[in-house]
Amino acid sequence: MARIEDYAFGRVLVDGEEHLRDLIVLPHRVVRGWWRREGHGLVLEDLEDVLEELPERLVIGTGADGRLRPDPLALEALRKRGIEVDAVPTGEAVRLFAQLDPSRTAAALHLTC
Numbered sequence: 243m244a245r246i247e248d249y250a251f252g253r254v255l256v257d258g259e260e261h262l263r264d265l266i267v268l269p270h271r272v273v274r275g276w277w278r279r280e281g282h283g284l285v286l287e288d289l290e291d292v293l294e295e296l297p298e299r300l301v302i303g304t305g306a307d308g309r310l311r312p313d314p315l316a317l318e319a320l321r322k323r324g325i326e327v328d329a330v331p332t333g334e335a336v337r338l339f340a341q342l343d344p345s346r347t348a349a350a351l352h353l354t355c
Contacts, residue, residue, distance in 0.1 A: 243344035249336040251306045252354050267349040268295050284312040286319050296348050301339050303332030303351035310352040
């Protein structure tokens with residue numbers, strides 16, 4: 243299971259590997275260079291490549307200052323699929339992820355603002 247070890251503005255350490263771009267941490271793999279249609283927005287389409295792999299909980303890191311804004315319709319669609327969603331600033335998201343079962347949790351992290 244992937245473990246998020248450290249976060250600072252613009253960087254995150256996952257399983258000993260430093261990442262400098264936004265990413266998605268799934269139970270069995272890391273999706274590097276996560277790109278969204280609109281940089282500070284999140285729509286369901288932005289998760290399309292991992293949608294079928296998402297476990298029962300998704301922690302969204304909205305950036306150091308919380309500038310990434312998930313679309314309420316995307317959050318509703320995820321919840322209808324049975325996925326519990328937390329959208330919080332990235333530092334808090336990393337702390338929350340560390341408290342949860344990594345086999346049942348994914349994280350989508352915006353690393354900067």
